[in-house]
Amino acid sequence: MTLYHRTPRRYLHELILIDDCSADVDLLPAMLNLKLPPFMRNSSTPQSPTTPTTNYASLHSSLNASNSAPTSQPQVTIKTARNTRRLGVIASRNRGARLVTGDYLLFLDSHCEVNVGWLEPLLERLAIGAVAVSPVLDSINAESLEYAASSKNLMGGFDWNLHFHWIPRTQSTQSQPQRRDQYNQQQQQQ
Template sequence: MKNIIIQCLICGFLAIGLWMAMLLLFLHLEQEDMLDKETEKLLYNRSFGKNVYQQASHSKKILKGDIINDRAMFSDPELIQGLSRYGLNVITSRRLGIERQVPDSRNKICQQKHYPFNLPTASVIICFYNEEFNTLLRTVSSVMNLSPKHLLEEIILVDDMSEFDDLKAKLDYHLEIFRGKIKLVRNKKREGLIRSRMIGASRASGDILVFLDSHCEVNRVWLEPLLHAIAKDHKMVVCPVIDVIDELTLDYVGSPIVRGAFDWNLNFRWDDVFSYELDGPEGPSTPIRSPAMSGGIFAINRHYFNELGQYDKDMDLWGGENVELSLRDCLVTHRSSCNRWRGSGKHSLGPSAW
């Protein structure tokens, strides 16, 4: 009887040990799965694809790649902190510095096009809040380096009460190299993205307003197609083709030609362009009629912008301006396929956090 009891106890302990091992294994796998989901959620929410093509497929491709599977990389606290704070890889951004060249993603027909020397002047408006320092400076330097000097009236930077130290005196110091072309406006209180853009527009003196994100890098001959289209019709509102900068590698990747649209819930989205629309003599360089526009990346005649009523100043959250300006503009928005730029980083979430 005693031996039987001992054997039962041993079997019981073995069973308990086996169940404990299985439980620990299950918890470990569950923790890994949760980590993957949190990483995917972080990257998707911070990804620029969310604002460009809703590229869930692009995000999944990244997540399945070597970068995400490299646990050593994601154990780097600096990388995790940068993704959480800025939505991009700050280590790579710091290594790239404040200036770099991106590949020319334009179609060959676009590369052969020439534009008049005398075009309207442009005021480029860039609003930022707690933007990553090098990313912001790459935006500014790319606009400065790739814009014809006689067409670029100014770059207006609107700081919506940034809290980070490197966006204060350090930023002022680095902007000295662009003296004469930069207007830095620092809001006295948090205004949010929409009202900050309106503040920038009120300070502009150029013929054309070009609204740009604070985490973009423009491409070659980016400005002339916008100005040329508006010069032919002052009520034309022109949007670019938006390429992609990967938030982890910061690689620049060209994108297909798409048009802006919105569904029955008035949610902005991107739609494909029919192939026959690009079969004309201008090919892929022809402007594409678009029923909707991206409310934060476009060019518009300054007086026409005021005539339309600008943005709704009571908007606090980003996204509504996509549809609002499209409706104000009576659905005559066009997209310029020869104009390309793209950015990486975070988006505006409201008046308290962009």
């Protein structure tokens, strides 16, 4: 939910959460503080691989109110869907992509979080003509839980098959936008 809380409201049109048939059917609604509708539960009735999409926008007044955006900002629609059998990452992403009504699409896995100021550099690259962009990916050490900023000498990119790769930054790419949010700046000063 860091995406929701750390993204300026003016940039959020909707959030689409896909549950790929996790073992805990109450996990997604619990994350959103919601009661799971009966049709989203596993049942013995034969069903298609996917269940109907639920638009919880009307139930999210408290979630929207908790974001620090001014009340004049539009509320964010939150859509959830639960696969009735495990389809995998790509099929679940494709399902989510079919539900999109906004101008841009971002895939964010459940283990990922965003930091302050993460979106603006991506939107800047898209505004000047990029078709696909990748954020700077920082990491957290699994043993010490220390935050580690990514290397300034590498940038994420895609090959022609849209596979992600780390690419060395060259002289010409050094001037291209790269997010350095407040947290990274604080870490560098210490």
